[in-house]
Amino acid sequence: MSGPRPDVANGRGQGWAAWGVRRGDIILSLQGGLGNQLFQWAFAQALISEGRTVWFDRVRCRGDRPYALAGLVPRSALLDPLRGAALAAAERVGLIHDDSALRLVKQRRSGYDPAVRRGLDGTAYLRGYFQSPMYFPAVADDVRRRILAHLDTLLLPAGSRFAEELRRDPGVVAVHVRRGDYLTDPAAAARHGVLDRGYYDRALSSMADLGYTRRVWFSDDPEWVRTHLAAPHDRICAPGLTSADGGEIALMAACGARIVANSSFSWWGGFLGRPSTPTRPVVAPVVWFAGGHSDARDLIPDGWIRV
Structure with a gap:
């Protein structure tokens, strides 16, 4: 061209x-x-x-x-x-x-x-x-393959090892928490809003019923997650694993099950991993947009569980 x-x-x-x-x-x-x-x-x-x-x-x-x-x-x-x-x-x-x-x-x-x-x-x-x-x-499989290959290049050596560990563990669930501009940017807060603890409690409970008791948390505010959401034995994605934020999407996708937040960044973590099934689900919130000004019917793939 x-x-x-x-x-x-x-x-x-x-x-x-x-x-x-x-x-x-x-x-x-x-x-x-x-x-x-x-x-x-x-x-x-x-x-x-x-x-x-x-x-x-x-x-x-x-x-x-x-x-x-x-x-x-x-x-x-x-x-x-x-x-x-x-x-x-x-x-x-x-x-x-x-x-x-x-x-x-x-x-x-x-x-x-x-x-x-x-x-x-x-x-x-x-x-x-x-x-x-x-x-x-028509190109969804190719899109998934090419994006994953690109995001894998953003993993540092420690991140690549962690991704492989996650792929080998059948009982690990990725949990993504979006805060950041959803709190500090009035426009983003009005459009999306931060998901409450109730969403994560319900999603984690459904995952535990399926045997997903090992949790890895991903967030732009990891200390808040450690204080308010994570259990003592949970893992939180640490610095030094990726060269750019997109590497975290690759790590989320490596997990067998995923709980996503109401953000496009989080959506790709759900979409790029294994397709959602009743025993290896992707969980997304029912309320994707704050205030009910629009819905997410066209956004959430068939097979994802909404809570």
């Missing part, structure tokens, strides 16, 4: 050629943290498998949500940052819209939005979180 032509002016007019792409190409504007970017990448793999050319635009990946797909996206598929900034500016002032030659295709509803697929019949500037496996069913 060749890069955008350097002699093409950035954003003059509304035509697709003005942005250095070919007719029928898709520019995917990445956004959010690692979990969200993985959903967007997975959707892109479905489109690529159908013969579409996808450019990955990183301009919205900044601050505490940096670009996190190095190792999954070839450099030749990355949109030039200056062109990405020009595209974002053009969208803001209305040069890119539903009827422009470079069409704005935007996810309009939570979960799976079938209108997105219908809008991709031409050259498109694609925006959304695409938080549903329904966006990539």
Whole structure:
């Protein structure tokens, strides 16, 4: 795949050629943290498998949500940052819209939005979180394999040994607790909210009934988990196992059973491991979004247990 032509002016007019792409190409504007970017990448793999050319635009990946797909996206598929900034500016002032030659295709509803697929019949500037496996069913196995292979590279030697230990233990359950911005960011708190102890008590009880009594906790606030949730004999994922946060997803996926939090980061820990079965379940919360403003029916795979 060749890069955008350097002699093409950035954003003059509304035509697709003005942005250095070919007719029928898709520019995917990445956004959010690692979990969200993985959903967007997975959707892109479905489109690529159908013969579409996808450019990955990183301009919205900044601050505490940096670009996190190095190792999954070839450099030749990355949109030039200056062109990405020009595209974002053009969208803001209305040069890119539903009827422009470079069409704005935007996810309009939570979960799976079938209108997105219908809008991709031409050259498109694609925006959304695409938080549903329904966006990539035909390539789900390939997505799982490639993401796991990438995340395994983020394990340090001690992390690789720990992952192998987890794979060998049939009675270990991964438990993920998301706090961080769900407490400190008002927008994240209003959208998601922190799961209460009752959820973890119910989930752990159902796991204990199945024989999962050895617990490994994963959290962005491990000391709080140690004080408020973990039993004395439980293990808490320690520093020095991964070179980046994504390595923790690989460790969660290595466990035979998983209890996930209401976050996309946690979702991948459930999805990438062994498929959920009655004896090796993935447990997710019934209430994924705070306030009931949307549901997670399109997000939670069949076979997961919700409590």
